[in-house]
Structures are given as C-alpha cells and as structure tokens.
Amino acid sequence: xxxxxxxxxxxxxxxxxxxxxxxxxxxxxxxxxxxxxxxxxxxxxxxxxxxxxxxxxxxxxxxxxxxxxxxxxxxxxxxxxxxxxxxxxxxxxxxxxxxxxxxxxxxxxxxxxxxxxxxxxxxxxxxxxxxxxxxxxxxxxxxxxxxxxxxxxxxxxxxxxxxxxxxxxxxxxxxxxxxxxxxxxxxxxxxxxxxxxxxxxxxxxxxxxxxxxxxxxxxxxxxxxxxxxxxxxxxxxxxxxxxxxxxxxxxxxxxxxxxxxxxxxxxxxxxxxxxxxxxxxxxxxxxxxxxxxxxxxxx
Numbered sequence: 137x138x139x140x141x142x143x144x145x146x147x148x149x150x151x152x153x154x155x156x157x158x159x160x161x162x163x164x165x166x167x168x169x170x171x172x173x174x175x176x177x178x179x180x181x182x183x184x185x186x187x188x189x190x191x192x193x194x195x196x197x198x199x200x201x202x203x204x205x206x207x208x209x210x211x212x213x214x215x216x217x218x219x220x221x222x223x224x225x226x227x228x229x230x231x232x233x234x235x236x237x238x239x240x241x242x243x244x245x246x247x248x249x250x251x252x253x254x255x256x257x258x259x260x261x262x263x264x265x266x267x268x269x270x271x272x273x274x275x276x277x278x279x280x281x282x283x284x285x286x287x288x289x290x291x292x293x294x295x296x297x298x299x300x301x302x303x304x305x306x307x308x309x310x311x312x313x314x315x316x317x318x319x320x321x322x323x324x325x326x327x328x329x330x331x332x333x334x335x336x337x338x339x340x341x342x343x344x345x346x347x348x349x350x351x352x353x354x355x356x357x358x359x360x361x362x363x364x365x366x367x368x369x370x371x372x373x374x375x376x377x378x379x380x381x382x383x384x385x386x387x388x389x390x391x392x393x394x395x396x397x398x399x400x401x402x403x404x405x406x407x408x409x410x411x412x413x414x415x416x417x418x419x420x421x422x423x424x425x426x427x428x429x430x431x432x433x434x435x
Contacts, residue, residue, distance in 0.1 A: 137299040139348060140164045140197045142184060142228070145171040147305055148243065151341035152201060159345055167204065168194055185225040190231045201344050202228050202242035205278070214274035221278035229282075229289045229297075237295065241347040244283055244299040244357065246395060247276035252329030260385040261375050262396040263331060265301075265357045274388075283357060290355035297348045301390030302340055303333035303361040303395055309414045315420030318366050328378045332365035332396040336410035358400040363408045366390040368418065 139156050143149040146164035154175040158244045165176035168183050173186045182189045184204055194200060206212050206373045225242070232240045237245070250257050250270035257270055271277045286297040306314075318327050365371055371390045388394070393414075400406035417423055 137161045137347065138164070138196065139197045139199045139201060139230070140166060140194055141176075141203065142166050142182075142193075143202070143243075144174055144176070144179065145169055146203060146207070147307065148302070148337060148340050148344075149203045151337045152203065152277050152344045153337075155341040155345050156201070156348060160346070160351070164197065165191070174390075178317060183246065184227055185220065187227045187230065190227045191235065194228075194231050194235055194237060197237055199239040199348050200228065200232060200237060201243065202311045203344075205243065206275070207274070214294050218274040218278050221275070222281065225278065225282040226285065229285055232295065232297075233293050233303065234291055236293075239296040239298070239348070240286075241298045241300065241344055242282070242286075242422055244301045244302050245276065245279045246303045246330050246333055246359070246361075247271070247273065248280040248283065248301065249395075251276060255379045257383055258379060258382045260383050261331070261379060262385065262388065262392070262394045264281065264396040265359060265399055269302045271305075282429075287355050296353045297355045297401065298385065300340075300343055300347065300351055300360045301357060301359045303335045303359075303393075304366075305329060305335055305337050305340055306412070307337045308410075308415070311415040312422055314366060314412055319368065319420065324367060324369075324374075327366065328374075332374060333361045333393055333395040334366045334369050335361045336408065339406075339408040342409070343400065343404065346406055350404055353403070356403065357408070359397050359406060360396045360400060360406065361393045361397055361408070362411050363397070364393060364411050366412065366415065367391075 139161050141153050144153050145167035154409050157163050161177045165179045166182045182193045208218045248269045270279050283299050290297045297299045371392050
C-alpha cells in the first residue's frame with residue numbers, strides 16, 4: 137500500500153513513518169521543513185496551504201495519514217492557527233475527493249471535548265466519542281470543524297475518513313519529567329484540564345497503522361490514549377475528588393484512562409502497549425530500560 141504521511145517531521149509523524157514502513161508499506165513522508173532524519177527515503181518538502189502542491193503530493197496514493205497542523209496555542213496567535221490549520225485540512229480533504237483517494241486518517245484532538253475541562257461542563261465520565269463537544273480555542277475549533285467537514289466529504293464521496301483524537305503525546309525519554317510536572321497536589325488539580333489523559337507516541341503511531349490497515353471504516357472518530365491516566369492515583373479516586381458531581385456512564389476500573397478508548401479497541405483493535413508505569417517506579421524514579429526503548433526518540 138502506498139501511504140502519504142504529512143507532518144512527518146513532527147513528534148507523531150516520525151514514529152508513524154517508521155511504524156508503517158516496518159509493516160511493509162511504501163511511505164511518502166512529507167513536511168514543510170526538510171529533514172534528514174526521516175525513516176522514509178522518500179521525503180518530499182511540501183507546503184500544504186498550496187492546493188497544487190497537495191495534489192502533487194497525494195497523487196497515486198492509497199491512503200493519507202494527515203498529521204500536519206500547527207500543534208499548539210502557545211507559540212502562535214489564534215488567527216494564525218485557525219487560518220493555517222483550516223486551509224491545510226480543507227486542501228487535504230478536497231484533494232482526496234478530487235483524486236479519489238480511498239482513505240484519509242487525520243489527527244484530531246481531545247481539546248474538542250472542552251479543554252480545559254471543568255466539572256460543570258462534563259456530562260459524564262469516562263468521556264467517550266458520544267460526549268458533547270465544547271471548543272475553547274482556535275486550535276480546538278479547527279479540529280472540530282474538520283471533524284464536521286470530514287462527515288460532509290464522506291457523505292458525498294463515500295470514502296473512509298478517520299479522525300484520531302490524540303491526547304497529550306509522550307516520547308519514551310519524556311516520562312522522567314512526569315513526577316515533577318504532574319504529581320504534586322497543585323498539578324493534580326491543574327491537569328484535570330484533560331482528565332489526566334496522555335498517549336505514548338508509539339501507541340499513537342500504532343493507531344495510525346491500524347486505521348491504515350482496517351477496512352470499511354466509513355466516517356469515524358476514535359479516542360487514542362494510553363490505557364491509564366498520567367497520575368499514580370486510582371482513576372475512581374481522581375473522579376471522586378476532582379469531578380465529584382459528574383455522573384459515571386459506566387464503572388471506572390483501576391487506573392484506566394478517563395477518556396474512554398473502548399470504541400478504538402472494538403473497531404480498530406487498538407490496544408495500547410505503553411504506559412509510564414513501565415518506565416517509572418512508584419516513587420517516580422526511572423526503571424532501568426533497554427536501549428532500544430529510546431532508539432526512535434530522535435527519528
């Protein structure tokens with residue numbers, strides 16, 4: 137299968153390119169910056185705000201994995217984020233339609249659920265794909281509007297369009313900072329802003345591959361997170377303390393993620409393999425890890 141991965145120089149993109157290549161597919165990697173570190177030998181620099189370049193990049197492909205967006209509100213103005221991300225996402229959808237590309241997989245975000253979360257605006261926990269959306273930033277607005285656009289394009293093209301709502305992404309060598317950044321009492325309260333959800337970049341890349349290789353998906357949205365929260369506390373304890381008046385849609389087990397991944401498990405076969413609990417001891421110190429756990433961090 138010939139797969140184009142946009143945003144291939146980014147955090148998820150680098151790992152996704154390697155994961156799809158390792159599964160035996162041909163990968164065309166693309167970003168608007170040049171990189172000599174991509175696992176794919178076929179790397180094309182492209183500006184996705186230019187529709188002609190998008191068409192040239194996507195032409196002849198079987199599947200697109202679209203990961204190219206401005207990723208944060210921190211270093212960009214709201215206008216720049218919205219303008220860039222909406223134009224880029226529209227161009228990708230339009231080119232997939234015009235070129236009759238059978239499948240598009242793209243990166244949405246947990247922010248469409250109302251990040252930062254506040255108890256009064258949550259209908260229930262765990263948060264699933266049926267939970268109402270409530271955007272609070274231009275970044276989240278562009279993601280949610282693209283989810284709506286995806287449904288429109290699917291309706292008149294009947295192609296498969298899959299949105300993966302990724303939570304906060306961690307690479308293997310970033311786990312060491314979790315105790316300092318998240319585990320003190322003040323941070324526990326602050327980090328409820330996304331229900332303490334996170335995702336290992338290797339599981340994010342695996343989710344992309346699963347979507348590439350799955351069939352008859354139609355138009356779908358999936359939550360993609362780690363199997364647990366980023367906190368050492370049981371998830372029910374976190375819910376009781378920080379979201380005391382939010383009802384439960386189903387029982388919460390152990391340390392499970394409060395962004396439900398049941399749908400991805402059932403349809404994609406997504407089963408996250410990586411968690412900070414494999415890397416850190418209960419006191420926050422690092423466990424000894426094989427060197428191959430870190431080999432892709434800078435790829």
